[in-house]
Amino acid sequence: MRVLRCLLVGVLLLNGACSIQPFKPESPVAATGGAAQGRAAGSAPELESVKEPVPGMLPGDDLQILAPAPMPLPRERPAAPPATLKPASQALVNQAQAQRRKGDLPGANVSLERALRIEPNNPLLWIEMGRLRMDQGNLPQAESMGRKALAMSVGDDRTQAEAWRLIGESLKARGKNPQAEEAFERARELAPL
Amino acid sequence: MARSKRSRATRRRWQRGFAILLLLLLIAGTVIVAVLGHRITSQFEGRRWTLPARVYAQPLDLYVGQSLSAERFTEELRRLGYLASEAADRPGTYRRKGGRVDVQVREFRFSDELQPAQSLRLDFKGGRMSSLRDAQGSDVPVARLDPLLIGSIFPTHGEDRIVVSPSEVPPLLPEALKAVEDRKFDQHFGVDPLAIMRALFANIRAGQVEQGGSTLTQQLVKSYFLDSRRTLRRKAEEAVMAIILEARFDKADIMNAYINEIYLGQDGRRAVHGFGLASQFYFGKPLNELDLHEVSLLVAIVRGPSYYDPRRHPERALERRNLVLRLLAEQRVVSDEQAEAAAGRPLGVTGSVRRGGSFFPAFLDLVRRQLRRDYREEDLTEAGLTVFTTLDPLLQEKAEAALAAELKRQDGSKREEAHGLEGVVVVTSPQTGEVIAMIGGRLASMDGFNRALDARRPIGSLAKPVVYLTALESGAFTPASIVQDEPVQLKLPGGQLWEPNNFDRRANGPVTIVEALTRSLNLATVNLGLEVGLDRVAQTFEDLGLEEAPPEYPSMLLGAVDLSPIDVAQIYNTLANGGFRSPLRAVRAVVDEDGQPLRAPELEVTQAASAEAVYALDRMLIEVMERGTGRTARRQLPDSLVVAGKTGTSNDYRDSWFAGFSGTHLIVVWVGHDDNSPTALTGTTGALPVWTKLMASIDTSAFEPLMPEDMEDRWVDYYTGRETSPICAGSALSLPFMIGARLEASESCLPGDAVEDETDQLLQPSPPDAVERRRRYKQP
Numbered sequence: 001m002r003v004l005r006c007l008l009v010g011v012l013l014l015n016g017a018c019s020i021q022p023f024k025p026e027s028p029v030a031a032t033g034g035a036a037q038g039r040a041a042g043s044a045p046e047l048e049s050v051k052e053p054v055p056g057m058l059p060g061d062d063l064q065i066l067a068p069a070p071m072p073l074p075r076e077r078p079a080a081p082p083a084t085l086k087p088a089s090q091a092l093v094n095q096a097q098a099q100r101r102k103g104d105l106p107g108a109n110v111s112l113e114r115a116l117r118i119e120p121n122n123p124l125l126w127i128e129m130g131r132l133r134m135d136q137g138n139l140p141q142a143e144s145m146g147r148k149a150l151a152m153s154v155g156d157d158r159t160q161a162e163a164w165r166l167i168g169e170s171l172k173a174r175g176k177n178p179q180a181e182e183a184f185e186r187a188r189e190l191a192p193l
Numbered sequence: 194m195a196r197s198k199r200s201r202a203t204r205r206r207w208q209r210g211f212a213i214l215l216l217l218l219l220i221a222g223t224v225i226v227a228v229l230g231h232r233i234t235s236q237f238e239g240r241r242w243t244l245p246a247r248v249y250a251q252p253l254d255l256y257v258g259q260s261l262s263a264e265r266f267t268e269e270l271r272r273l274g275y276l277a278s279e280a281a282d283r284p285g286t287y288r289r290k291g292g293r294v295d296v297q298v299r300e301f302r303f304s305d306e307l308q309p310a311q312s313l314r315l316d317f318k319g320g321r322m323s324s325l326r327d328a329q330g331s332d333v334p335v336a337r338l339d340p341l342l343i344g345s346i347f348p349t350h351g352e353d354r355i356v357v358s359p360s361e362v363p364p365l366l367p368e369a370l371k372a373v374e375d376r377k378f379d380q381h382f383g384v385d386p387l388a389i390m391r392a393l394f395a396n397i398r399a400g401q402v403e404q405g406g407s408t409l410t411q412q413l414v415k416s417y418f419l420d421s422r423r424t425l426r427r428k429a430e431e432a433v434m435a436i437i438l439e440a441r442f443d444k445a446d447i448m449n450a451y452i453n454e455i456y457l458g459q460d461g462r463r464a465v466h467g468f469g470l471a472s473q474f475y476f477g478k479p480l481n482e483l484d485l486h487e488v489s490l491l492v493a494i495v496r497g498p499s500y501y502d503p504r505r506h507p508e509r510a511l512e513r514r515n516l517v518l519r520l521l522a523e524q525r526v527v528s529d530e531q532a533e534a535a536a537g538r539p540l541g542v543t544g545s546v547r548r549g550g551s552f553f554p555a556f557l558d559l560v561r562r563q564l565r566r567d568y569r570e571e572d573l574t575e576a577g578l579t580v581f582t583t584l585d586p587l588l589q590e591k592a593e594a595a596l597a598a599e600l601k602r603q604d605g606s607k608r609e610e611a612h613g614l615e616g617v618v619v620v621t622s623p624q625t626g627e628v629i630a631m632i633g634g635r636l637a638s639m640d641g642f643n644r645a646l647d648a649r650r651p652i653g654s655l656a657k658p659v660v661y662l663t664a665l666e667s668g669a670f671t672p673a674s675i676v677q678d679e680p681v682q683l684k685l686p687g688g689q690l691w692e693p694n695n696f697d698r699r700a701n702g703p704v705t706i707v708e709a710l711t712r713s714l715n716l717a718t719v720n721l722g723l724e725v726g727l728d729r730v731a732q733t734f735e736d737l738g739l740e741e742a743p744p745e746y747p748s749m750l751l752g753a754v755d756l757s758p759i760d761v762a763q764i765y766n767t768l769a770n771g772g773f774r775s776p777l778r779a780v781r782a783v784v785d786e787d788g789q790p791l792r793a794p795e796l797e798v799t800q801a802a803s804a805e806a807v808y809a810l811d812r813m814l815i816e817v818m819e820r821g822t823g824r825t826a827r828r829q830l831p832d833s834l835v836v837a838g839k840t841g842t843s844n845d846y847r848d849s850w851f852a853g854f855s856g857t858h859l860i861v862v863w864v865g866h867d868d869n870s871p872t873a874l875t876g877t878t879g880a881l882p883v884w885t886k887l888m889a890s891i892d893t894s895a896f897e898p899l900m901p902e903d904m905e906d907r908w909v910d911y912y913t914g915r916e917t918s919p920i921c922a923g924s925a926l927s928l929p930f931m932i933g934a935r936l937e938a939s940e941s942c943l944p945g946d947a948v949e950d951e952t953d954q955l956l957q958p959s960p961p962d963a964v965e966r967r968r969r970y971k972q973p
Contacts, residue, residue: 118254
């Protein structure tokens with residue numbers, strides 16, 4: 001699948017396919033409130049350097065390879081920086097996690113809903129809410145929220161991996177093991193732990 | 194001897210008779226006491242537990258970076274009854290100096306915790322909160338204000354109250370009540386015969402009714418029974434019951450019951466009982482925050498809530514309040530100086546528009562209906578529940594203002610049909626399905642017919658996105674696919690002929706999907722819908738959240754479907770949420786009187802429509818705003834605020850609809866006449882201006898969904914649907930397609946072509962129809 005995509009990309013690039021931006025390129029949209037698609041408002045997020053193993057290598061292998069490693073696959077669109085939480089949402093997520101540990105699930109629900117009011121489009125919050133639903137025994141909703149997080153984090157591999165893991169756990173808990181395995185596999189592909 | 198014997202017998206007979214009479218009286222007396230005693234006791238104990246549910250709006254969360262000005266923040270505080278004060282040292286007070294506000298936030302029992310009172314310092318700069326700190330100066334990441342009380346769910350007999358426990362009652366209140374109404378309260382046994390005498394004399398001397406002879410206990414008993422007949426028998430019964438009450442319960446209980454029971458005012462259908470609610474009703478703040486002059490006013494009102502209504506008869510109310518203050522000073526409850534100072538204060542009641550505990554009947558109606566699914570009526574009206582809702586009071590007020598302003602503007606228009614319109618506004622948060630504002634009619638605070646929930650009207654062109662979504666989901670169509678905007682004739686089951694028409698009565702021939710939707714072309718939509726299948730379109734309605742699929746008539750494609758505004762909001766919410774259906778909720782949490790959480794509708798999301806199809810549809814709905822029937826809105830919105838939406842007009846202009854959304858708000862507007870008469874307005878000229886006015890006035894974010902992974906943008910010609918390049922012609926636009934979708938290349942302008950003649954807007958030879966279409970299209 002990845003190879004096919006790479007080919008298509010190459011073809012399109014060759015065709016000089018123009019602007020990839022979906023919307024009017026004039027003014028960059030000011031990210032107000034909780035709009036930005038999972039990106040932290042205000043500060044420019046830094047692209048963390050993720051330690052990805054070179055394909056074909058095992059941990060421990062010497063880095064001096066004789067054959068050239070394949071180029072990292074270009075994406076059709078720029079990879080999105082990993083989503084982060086605003087300090088307010090982070091504080092509420094911390095609170096929710098503490099409440100979950102204490103067994104106060106309704107309380108955790110309130111805290112996460114407050115965070116969602118601040119940042120309704122942040123996939124990390126949906127993943128948190130999905131985890132809470134797991135605790136509450138609402139497994140189908142846990143999966144749904146994982147899928148919602150996926151839709152909101154296109155291009156953000158790390159967040160997508162977390163979302164896939166949540167989906168996998170929900171499927172596994174319902175005994176849907178083959179699908180669960182698929183989900184975990186996708187998580188591994190995106191961001192090896 | 195015989196005579197004395199006879200008299201003795203007589204006497205004995207008399208004695209016996211007398212004894213029997215006495216015995217009978219005693220028995221009768223006991224029975225009466227038992228009956229009355231039972232009645233009053235069950236009333237007293239029963240009433241103690243009749244607590245209507247209290248309903249709160251969404252509390253305002255505060256955090257650094259929030260779009261909020263000092264001005265707006267203090268407005269919020271005032272709405273909550275906070276007092277501006279130099280000292281700002283008590284809960285319920287604040288102080289503002291330019292861009293800095295110090296506030297003492299009240300303690301409040303939320304559904305997740307008892308939040309203690311806290312001291313906050315906020316700094317504002319450039320319309321945002323720049324810093325949020327506590328009393329020690331440490332940064333606070335997020336803080337929550339106490340929520341606005343927006344109403345109660347009270348029983349059908351109309352009584353409403355906020356029950357206050359003894360700890361929430363300022364000590365001044367019972368003292369004042371005793372001083373004014375019942376001086377011997379602590380000593381008497383239920384009735385005070387001396388007081389009756391004294392009152393008689395005092396009133397005769399003063400020439401007016403200054404004092405009542407009834408004790409507080411008697412007044413309490415009287416208020417338990419709706420019957421207000423002042424017969425002697427009733428008075429006697431009340432006296433007996435008062436005595437029994439005193440015998441069975443202690444003074445503190447009786448005083449507390451009195452404080453929570455006594456009738457203190459009328460708010461439309463709602464009877465205000467108890468000092469807790471009266472404090473909110475007259476002053477907009479909790480009982481324990483009242484000052485001397487305010488408490489005195491409430492005590493003054495006891496004697497006659499309508500006669501001494503401070504809003505309708507302020508002079509009388511003031512006079513009696515100051516009389517109360519005099520009495521308090523006389524009896525050493527307060528000092529002379531305190532009484533004098535208080536007498537100099539104005540009444541202090543809030544204006545009649547927002548009587549503390551703001552009134553949002555349409556929204557409250559929705560809350561009630563949603564709660565009825567999980568709770569019985571008695572639970573709601575008696576069990577002392579606290580209900581936390583999703584309402585945003587500021588947004589609600591803005592929506593009311595926008596609707597009122599626009600309808601008033603229409604009143605002044607030349608077209609008579611546009612006078613006296615009614616309207617509905619529903620605002621939701623698409624991602625969570627929370628209903629954050631709801632207006633049921635032009636007079637927003639009137640508790641009448643709730644059009645938002647109950648007015649079912651044909652939705653007209655609002656149905657079209659559902660048709661196009663079905664087409665996209667089928668996989669057989671893309672935004673560039675061609676459909677025929679050609680006349681169509683259908684024979685309906687009844688035998689009649691159905692021959693729909695375009696708005697301008699013209700047929701445009703082959704058009705792209707995007708053009709057909711953007712311009713809301715009827716013929717193209719019908720042809721498309723018939724090809725895709727009525728059953729599939731009906732199914733899509735259900736998928737999007739409509740409870741019952743509409744009947745599968747062809748006219749369904751053009752919106753001959755009667756829906757209420759909230760139904761429309763549910764459908765469009767799913768479209769605004771990437772195809773995830775979230776049931777619309779007005780209730781967030783419910784707790785019982787001990788603060789324990791109970792059942793409440795939970796946040797839920799379900800992928801109901803294909804993400805890719807919804808994304809493509811939404812991009813086209815953006816085009817509706819950019820170049821289609823919604824484009825007049827763009828003038829009044831900031832350039833960077835990308836929005837999507839659809840206009841809707843029903844037959845003969847009877848209904849004017851607009852449903853549109855930003856990144857964080859969905860707003861649905863309906864405008865029309867209750868008697869269904871034509872309005873001479875379209876969706877664009879009727880509902881859209883309301884929508885635009887509101888959208889322009891709120892703090893919202895651009896609609897910028899992420900494109901699904903398996904899609905990509907390609908440039909196509911708006912009219913022909915062929916793939917082209919952005920530099921060619923003004924009619925090229927970028928639309929999303931599944932990766933690898935096959936598109937016909939434009940004949941003359943290929944992707945990658947460089948323009949040779951820059952003065953010529955149109956590079957490709959236009960098919961003859963295209964010129965004609967473009968000419969027609971450019972007309973407003």
